[in-house]
Amino acid sequence: MPTANTPYDPLDNTGAEPIAEVARPDEQIAAYLGRFGARFIHTHESIAIEVAGELRGELDENLSVPFRLVPDQGVLARVAKWRRLTAEQRLALVQERLNADVLDALHTQLQSLILTVERRAFKAGLEPARFLGALQSGRELASRRCQIVEDRLADAIIHKREESQRDVALRTVPLARYPESFTLAAGLRRRFVAILGPTNSGKTHRAMESLARAKNGVYLAPLRLLALENYERLSEQGVAVSLVTGEERRITEGATHVASTIEMLDIHRRVEVAVIDEIQMLEDLERGAAWTAAVCGVPADTVFLLGSVSARAAIEALAQRLDCALEVVTLQRKSPLEVAPQAIGGLNRLQRGDAVIAFSRRDVLEWAAQIARVGHKVAAIYGNLSPEVRRTQAQRFREGEADIVVATDAIGMGLNLPIRRVVFTTADKYDGISQDQLPVWLTHQIAGRAGRYGMHEAGFVAGFDDATHRTIARLLKIRPDALPTRGFFVTPSLDQLQQIASATNENQLGKLLELFSRNIDLSDDFFLPGDFSEQIERARWLDTLRLTLTQRFTFSLVPISMRVSMLSDAWHNWARNVANNRPNYLSHDLESFERAKYPLQAAEDACKKYSAYAWLGYRLPDFFPDAEAAVAIARETSERVDRMLAAQNGSKASHHKPDKKPQRRVVRHHGNRRH
Incomplete structure (x- = not known):
């Protein structure tokens, strides 16, 4: 039986002024309350009955559970009404709201709660008493307090599970042993050959000659365009080579070599020689993990690492960590690079063979239009163009069909063009967060495209206006910072996420990615x-659909911009169809571009859409059966984009020849938009 408490005046207990009518309850009410271990309390302007007692655990007899609660029927009346009741009415009300049946119901309610808490707490490795102590709050209805106990237990179980998952994830994928996850490469005695130097120093030529002579090998590129260029280079040398990118496959029967984008590395195919291009991309926060994976995981006897001299220390650190022999070859630029004595100063001073650099699609198109109007034929290259269009635009410039190429920094990687002079229209670039001065390394990389060896005796660099010219000249005098020698980026593979899922019983992709990101053993922070x-962010939405973990992981990686509504809508619809076990068939209307408000933009986005469909088609062929058709349509659409650009920039201009820099629009950037 519950232990009785001495009854007391409910209003005195609250600290409020006593009310005469209830200041001294009659002995009959006091005796009745005493029989049940109860007392009056004042709660929320009402008079209620509070019952105190103690129960024992159902599973653990040594568990003592004291309680002090208001039974759900224990609220008697508001103070004003209580004052108007006679002593007899008060006694009758107390007897109605507190009796053996009410107390039995309270005990049953609490014993059920205790049993539930014991079972759930013990299963989670928690102490039940930690939560059941909340039953001593007093002044609160039993049902409300029981719910609080259950809520606190549920929160603790979630927290405990998260802690357990973190511990398991920590043990499951230790990043300190990241290289060991590439079992084939880890079992080889690999040799690294770093060929480092500026643009136009012959790095790629030397490595590709070694690759062509090897009995088998792989070339890993940062861009689909570069993979295609070196696929053709090897083919022209009589090498049986296949092209493998995220969006395209050109499989040659009996191929000994593969040219691919770096993310498409096959870590299970051993080769004699591998070439990893643009090794300084190790430092890139968004894509650097692909270079880390390639260096750690490419199963080649000899691995050529091509890039900037600034990557030397990072390569040495990786070679030491991976226990690989390292040879470093440093090359010098084959033709001199000079800063022009003065700024260009006007459109009519641009010359055939110039590359005019801007840093957004809009600016490229505006400059191209202005330059075309002063009589030059122009090629345009920017990031939103498909690789095929960039290539054909570059070809127009290379073959003399275009006098001048206007480009973003997309020109800085992988395009071999007969550029005599690089002209910067600005020394600022939006980096996804703010408009800032060009980084030193990027300035060097773009400027280095001037004076292609074998085409020009020297290369020249200039700014269009005086301020830009001075800034570019100063930046070119600064040596780019060396890459860090630790903190190499990694991202989880599907295998690693499946390991974590199996160990933690967590199947939500978003949570698995967060577990990897936040809780993996970083050890010495080398990785x-x-x-x-x-x-x-994508994974959280995908987790709402009935998709397998593999399907969700695949969709989370589709190379498509979620900031373009047409592309985002396509991605969401494709995922919903797969979740409903419906194939996604391809449909297209090439004439729709011409009906769009901005035909060129619509055609560019359509290229991205068809390429993304092809990317999915190679990974989920049952749900994207038209992958080959998508490649063909993307190529056809790219040709249309190229014709649009040629028509826009290739006609002879009017006689107006302005000498001023085009008026640059002020663009306010929101979010992490990149051009």
Whole structure:
């Protein structure tokens, strides 16, 4: 039986002024309350009955559970009404609201709660008393307090599970042993050959000659365009080579070599020679993990690492960590690079063979239009163009069909063009967060495209206006910072996520990615999780669909911009169809571009859409059966984009020849938009 408490005046207990009518309850009410271990309390302007007692655990007899609660029927009346009741009415009300049946119901309610808490707490490795102590709050209805106990237990179980998952994830994928996850490469005695130097120093030529002579090998490129260029280079040398990118496959029967984008590395195919291009991309927060994976995981006897001299220390650190022999070859630029004595100063001073650099699609198109109007034929290259269009635009410039190429920094990687002079229209670039001065390394990389060896005796660099010219000249005098020698980025593979899922019983992709990102054993910080926040954002939505983990992981990586409504809508619809077990068939209307408000933009976005469909088609062929058709349509659409650009920039201009720099629009950027 509950232990009785001395009854007391409910209003005195609250600290309020006593009310005469209830200041001294009659002995009959006091005796009745005493029989049940109860007392009056004042709660929320009402008079109620509070019962105190103690129960024992159902599973643990040593568990003592004291309680002090208001039974759900224990609220008697508001103070004003209580004052108007006679002593007899008060006694009758107390007897109605507190009796053996009410107390039995309270005990049953609490014993059921205790049993539930014991079972759930013990299963989670928690102490039940930690939560059941909340039953001593007093002044609160039993049902409300029981719910609080259950809520606190549920929160603790979630927290405990998260802690357990973190511990398991920590043990499951230790990043300190990341290289060991590439079992084939880890079992080889690999040799690294770093060929480092500026643009136009012959790095790629030397490595590709070794690759062509090897009995088998792989070339890993940062861009589909570069993979295609070196696929053709090897083919022209009589090498049986296949092209493998995310969006395209050109499989040659009996191929001994593969040219691919770096993310498409096959870690299970051993080769004699591998070439990893643009090794300085190790430092890139968004894509650097692909270079880390390639260096750690490419199963080649000899691995050529091509890039900037600034990557030397990072390569040495990786070679030491991977226990690989390292040879470093440093090359000098084959033709001199000079800063022009003065700024260009006007459109009519541009010359055939110039590359005019801007840093957004809009600016490229505006400059191209202005330059075309002063009589030059122009090619345009920017990031939103498909690789095929960039290539054909470059070809127009290379073959003399275009006098001048106007480009973003997309020109800085992988395009071999007969550029005599690089002209910067600005020394600022939006980096996804703010408009800032060009980084030193990027300035060097773009400027280095001037004076292609074998085409020009020297290369020249200039700014269009005086301020830009002075800034570019100063930046070219600064040596780019060396890459860090630790903190190499990694992202989780599907295998690693499946390991974590199996160990933690967690199947939500978003949570698995967060577990990897936040809780993996970093040990000495030599390897660090990269930035896959966008992947996590996609994963959270994908987790609402009935998709397998493999399907969700695949969709989370589709190379498509979620900031373009047409592309985002397509991605969401494709995922919903797969969740409903419906194939996604391809449909297209090439004439729709001409009906769009901005035909060129619509055609560019359509290229991205068809390429993304092809990307999915190679990974989920049952749900994307038209992958080959998508490649063909993307190529056809790219040709249309190229014709649009040629028509826009290739006609002879009017006689107006302005000498002023085009008026640059002020663009306010929101979010992490990149051009």
